[in-house]
Amino acid sequence: MSTLTLSPASVDSRLSEPKTRFALPSRPSRHMLSNCLRAMPLPSRSEHLIVDQPFLFRCAKLFNSVISKAIPDLKTNDFQHLRRVVQFKFLPPHLQKTFRSSKGGVVLTEDPSEEDVAEQDDTVRYFLVSPSKAIQHAALVDAFRQNPPWCESKASPRIFYVTVPTFSPTSSEQAAQWSVEYWPITYKNTNPYGPHPSLVARNVAEIEKDAGKWLALAEKAAEQVYSQNLGERVGCVIVDNSKGRPEIVAVAADSRWRNPTGEPETKNDGPGNVMAHAVERAIAMVGKKRLRAVGKDPDTLDRKLFCDSPLTDMERRYYELDNLPSNGYLCVELDIYVTHEPCVMCSMAILHSRFKRCIFGRRMPYTGGLTADNAEGKMEEKPKLGDGLGHGIFWRPSELNWKLLAWEFTNEEDKENGKISDHTPNTLQA
């Protein structure tokens, strides 16, 4: 299955092949938890096209000072995705045609043939001024007439109106398409609606080979503690994939039914020891390993109820590996694999800990904190219980103080066969 050679320390040798073949979704955009929290979905192409018509005219120098004087409150941030200065040859074909043939607007020279030559000259620039509503046509002409070269000439600047997309594109493909259809567009990796598809694709390429293996290991870890009646069948694995070779940093299982004396607690309607969820335990193990790495007592301020000492041989084996640098900070650069979608508490613990990526197995539509959409991938302002809580606690950069990438790891074969891989109730807080 995997062609990657792994060091013995990074793979549990007792780990059997996964029962079924795991595969990362071939269409990450559908499975990616990208629509975070917003009631508004990613704007569709048609919504981008508006009737804003920025002024356009040719020639390059002095325009910024003229415009900032003429339109002092111009918000250039609103159209940062539009190229401000463009050469004739980079204009969309329909604009090249319009500008070449146009006698409209105000003509710089009296001689059209000279103008035709000038337009195709590399030295001529078309400059995007502002949204059309920002200044009156006559006022703009006046502003330029007071400055060179027009103050010394009878000619006036030529001004055109063009239709442009209101919003930034959400992919490089979209940017390329709009550049041909409307106006040269730049695209930046700052999508407020969710991680950018190219960022997602790059990260999928980094993790897809091993993701199934780490989730299988998390399942195995969960099984070992579950079989001792100490917890629910939830487990997680923390992996450092930042050094070119994946390395397991911590493995932890849920141990909510382990009482303070270490004995199994009788399962009841209650939540058990919420602080002993697998994610909380694994994060605590990373902290203890970091304390050890800087020569401090890993049990500093520790309390039994945190349950952050290894419970099984497998947990101990990775806990005892000294494979974290002493200068690291929380879980920066680390990835966490969880058998189930983490509950709201654990989702926020992951965010607090500054993880780089989270990959979970089973989606938990009643309790999970990561998904922003429901099982059908739709967004709802007020979700019904069981449709997903809609919190999207992985990508709310304008509200929460960290963001990370998150995936639901789907097994298409199981879905087709109607198999459910575990019998954990869907109301469980994982």
Next chain:
Amino acid sequence: MNPDKKAYHERFMREAIAMAELALRSDETPVGCVFVKDDEIIGRGMNETNRTLNGTRHAEFVALAGILSKLPISILKETDLYVTVEPCVMCASMLRQYGIRAVYFGCWNERFGGTGGVLNIHSDISVDKPYPVHGGIFREEAIMLLRKFYVQENEKAPEPKQKRTRELKTEISPMDIHAPKK
């Protein structure tokens, strides 16, 4: 809130502030809390994230780890939390899973508050019972503690931000930071 009730809540919030002051002296983010059952404090906690190198060791976790080592989880149904800063999203969810009766807090947490500051984990749809929250008790004191901390250099951060030039502001306007967003 009538004067008797106010005095009752302020009495416990003063104890939470004492824990936050202890945190500040320990080089920790000054957040402190107490849990109260039958008019008695059953547990105290303060933030311990810096000393444990664990970003989840919030005051509520620390206090509950102490309480639940002696008392059963079921008592939390008759227990209230007093905390100087609004519980974060993580703690808000933990408290709901445990079935806390009510939460009283000082200032709002506009960075990651879970009970109104950013999200509403206490009341949003969930499999667990919602709980009521009351914010603003000794809000100014809670904010001042945080400001005292943030003017210090945080040496644990990977790229320490230059904070030496910062001054400690002392005036707090009614709708300053740490006020509810809505």
